[in-house]
Amino acid sequence: MDQDVGRMILTPALCRAARGLVDWTQSELAERSQVSRSTIRDFEGSRHDIHRATAAQIRHAFEDGGVVFVNMEGYGLGVCMDSASAPDPS
Template sequence: MLTAEQCRAARGLLDWTQEDLAERAGLSRGTIRDFEKGRHDFHRSTLAQILSALELAGVLFIPADAAGPGVRLRHVPLARE
């Protein structure tokens, strides 16, 4: 569903701190920190809050294949003048 590595990479793409993600996901910074360090398993609802916050900001999650899972930013076309 979501790996710690994907979470860190997504934050990097958005230039978000753990605090930024925690605020947008309605969680504590400690929850984000613990998830990214793999300290324990989380409820699906907690992971869903993290995913939702990142997806709303434009992150796309790439399913795992032979090269592993990934993340990227959604392409937003430039407005024509």
């Protein structure tokens, strides 16, 4: 799969998972991505799709927050935290 194509994929489940990793509310994600909270709510609830540009804004906000999107062969796209951005477990 072409990496540029993979970078544009954002599903409602991945959005919720990434928000959980950084412990952001929908409002915090909306502020950081400059996307309305209602758009995020409706997307995460699978009520409507979002445009590629909107997905890119959301993904960029997550990546700025330390989320890494990874293509897991046989499973598709997943999310994890950049080890430098992960909270200290102690």
